[in-house]
Amino acid sequence: MSTKVYTETHQLSDPVAERAPLVLGGLDFHDVTEIVAKPVEDKIQPLWVLAFLGALTLLGVYGISVAWLVWEGTGIWGLNNPVDWGWAIVNFVFWVGIGHAGTLISAILFLFRQKWRTGINRAAEAMTLFAVACALSFPTIHVGRIWLLPWVFPIPNQMWVWPNFRSPLLWDVFAVSIYGTVSLLFWYTGLIPDLATMRDRAKGKIARFAYGFFALGWRGSHRHWINYESAYGILAGLSTPLVLSVHTIVSFDFAVSQIPGWHTTIFPPYFVAGAVFSGFAMVLTLMIPTRVIFGLKELITTRHIENMAKIILLTGSMVGYAYAMEFFIAWYSGNPYEQFAFINRMFGPYWWAYATMISCNVITPQFFWIKKFRTDPVIVFVLSIFVNIGMWFERFVITITLSADYLPSSWGYYTPTIWDLGCLIGSFGLFFTLFLLFVKFLPMVAIAEVKAVMPQANPHWDGYHHDDHDDEPGNDEEAA
Amino acid sequence: MSSATITTAKPFGALAEFGNPAELYHACEKVRDEGFSVWDAHTPFPVHGLEDAMGAPRSKVPWISLVFALFGGTIPAFALQSWVAVEGSRQVISGKPMLSWQAFIPVTFEVSVLLGAVGALLGMLMINRLPQLYHSLFRSERFERFSDDKFFISIESRDPKFDAEGTVAFLQSLGSSHVELVED
Incomplete structure (x- = not known):
């Protein structure tokens, strides 16, 4: 155990003085492998089984709701004129938004060389994939006759009918499905070396085969690593504009229409900020319990939580600014319909939704100005749940703007049905089922990446020139 | 397996184990300077700057x-x-x-x-010619730890400068803690 010798004699601090180290507890490379592999290799815990059964139950609710929807049609939802985009779209935008944190962490923070991302990127990317899966399910079932869904793609057909490429709804099909696909490729690329680690540790034949199959025969060749790192960098570079484009295009679904309250140019940046805001909240909601349950506190440290809280503070403030600016522009535009839409949001029949949104999204993040709150996992966890709730209500507030447009004669009040609720709760079942399977079968921290940011990963690290642990120059400890 | 030992006529190559990135880095520099061409380093994570120590070209x-x-x-x-x-x-x-x-x-x-x-x-x-689920290096039991905390250099027998005994001795001289010949 030659590496152990170094770690015991040298303090593993961040090269930039006074920053908390990214990996705590003086771990060596082998310890990192052990910590991450443990939850996967351990026997299944009762707590996991319990959580999994709960998630499966909710997934069953989703299954029943969707089955009834397909059988009976979208009339089982509370959708009606004028609100013909109900919770299906609210849930869609909610889940797509959550799906933004993973790629932001893995791509944008990668390009900015934010090394702290390595502790959380794997789980956040997984969360992204599952959130995008939930998101994609909503427009899919919202079309009603889902067997006609292939029509959204430009597939040659005997009717000579092509999709309308001038429609933001079609852009959305491409944006979200490609976002999901590229996120999957990115996530899988990151997994290859770690799957090799799991393969080389696997005891059972099936596990060895399964991990080995997906590890593609990875043998850590440094000539491979050069191409790998290049590909990873390209994926990060491509994902960065992609992640920003996705919610931009989602916002076009609203902004390109003529509805007062929707037809605004602030929508794209405001949606993107909100997406990052909600995504980081969901990462915190998931990772704070996970790091405790699976003993990952040394890899996902308070510094990680604090950094994410800071991003929530930043994006939350941007969202708050956008809310204010929307009002200002409505007034400044001199357009009475626009002005009415916003006053109606705040004081109209849905004032309670607006109040929930403001208190959760504008007030909650401001607590993170205080370091004590940012560094207390319990407080961060509670506040992150408020952000999740607030961001769902934001999408609700935007969508039910439809309830009062230009013609008072067409106004209405939207009430969801039990099946709307079934779909919302059920989608959480899908999300948690996938997430629980992930934490059970795959390494939830990027093993190779975490090792690469540890100080002793640098071949020129100071610790290697101190030979006080051995009287021979560092290379023959095992001579005996 | 009928054939007894690893010292067959034509091994796949020599595999040397190192304990940390610094040892590997300096060893790679020497292998490069010695003029070997068909060789590789195997690491649990990309070691920064190792491509220079190896003299490996940029990625395409x-x-x-x-x-x-x-x-x-x-x-x-x-x-x-x-x-x-x-x-x-x-x-x-x-x-x-x-x-x-x-x-x-x-x-x-x-x-x-x-x-x-x-x-x-x-x-x-x-x-990278992947997927390649089988590779001769996987015959080595010690090689499994490349994905954990060990660092390796492999010099293949295809290399014109390779000769079993000489290469093993050379790798040992670089401070490797364990050198072996891997069967093809």
Whole structure:
């Protein structure tokens, strides 16, 4: 155990003085492998089984709701004129938004060389994939006759009918499905070396085969690593504009229409900020319990939580600014319909939704100005749940703007049905089922990446020139 | 297995184990300077700067990604949308011209990103000749730890400078804690 010798004699601090180290507890490379592999290799815990059964139950609710929807049609939802985009779209935008944190962490923070991302990127990317899966399910079932869904793609057909490429709804099909696909490729690329680690540790034949199959025969060749790192960098570079484009295009679904309250140019940046805001909240909601349950506190440290809280503070403030600016522009535009839409949001029949949104999204993040709150996992966890709730209500507030447009004669009040609720709760079942399977079968921290940011990963690290642990120059400890 | 030992006529190559990135780095410099050409380092994570110590060339993955993005994504996506608008199914939407190219940018962009990403991953696998589920190095039991905390150098017997005894002795002289010949 030659590496152990170094770690015991040298303090593993961040090269930039006074920053908390990214990996705590003086771990060596082998310890990192052990910590991450443990939850996967351990026997299944009762707590996991319990959580999994709960998630499966909710997934069953989703299954029943969707089955009834397909059988009976979208009339089982509370959708009606004028609100013909109900919770299906609210849930869609909610889940797509959550799906933004993973790629932001893995791509944008990668390009900015934010090394702290390595502790959380794997789980956040997984969360992204599952959130995008939930998101994609909503427009899919919202079309009603889902067997006609292939029509959204430009597939040659005997009717000579092509999709309308001038429609933001079609852009959305491409944006979200490609976002999901590229996120999957990115996530899988990151997994290859770690799957090799799991393969080389696997005891059972099936596990060895399964991990080995997906590890593609990875043998850590440094000539491979050069191409790998290049590909990873390209994926990060491509994902960065992609992640920003996705919610931009989602916002076009609203902004390109003529509805007062929707037809605004602030929508794209405001949606993107909100997406990052909600995504980081969901990462915190998931990772704070996970790091405790699976003993990952040394890899996902308070510094990680604090950094994410800071991003929530930043994006939350941007969202708050956008809310204010929307009002200002409505007034400044001199357009009475626009002005009415916003006053109606705040004081109209849905004032309670607006109040929930403001208190959760504008007030909650401001607590993170205080370091004590940012560094207390319990407080961060509670506040992150408020952000999740607030961001769902934001999408609700935007969508039910439809309830009062230009013609008072067409106004209405939207009430969801039990099946709307079934779909919302059920989608959480899908999300948690996938997430629980992930934490059970795959390494939830990027093993190779975490090792690469540890100080002793640098071949020129100071610790290697101190030979006080051995009287021979560092290379023959095992001579005996 | 009938053949008894690893010292067969033609081994796959020699495999040397090192305990940390610094030892590996300096050993790689020496292997490079010795003039070996068919050799490799095996590490649990990309060791920064090791490509220089190895004298390995830059990656060609970006070019593959670019070709995929441009010729698989940008051009076909834009062409298809334009053709659909002008020829395939002519519809006047919001009184816009038939070739309202601005509206085709989002999909063109998304498809380019998709193909660029696919090209990056496939290009990486292609250049690396992966998947290759079997490899001679996996015969070595110690080699398993490349994915944990050990660092290796392999010099293949295909290398013109390779000779079993001499190469093993050379690798031992670099401070490797364990050198072995791997059967082909």
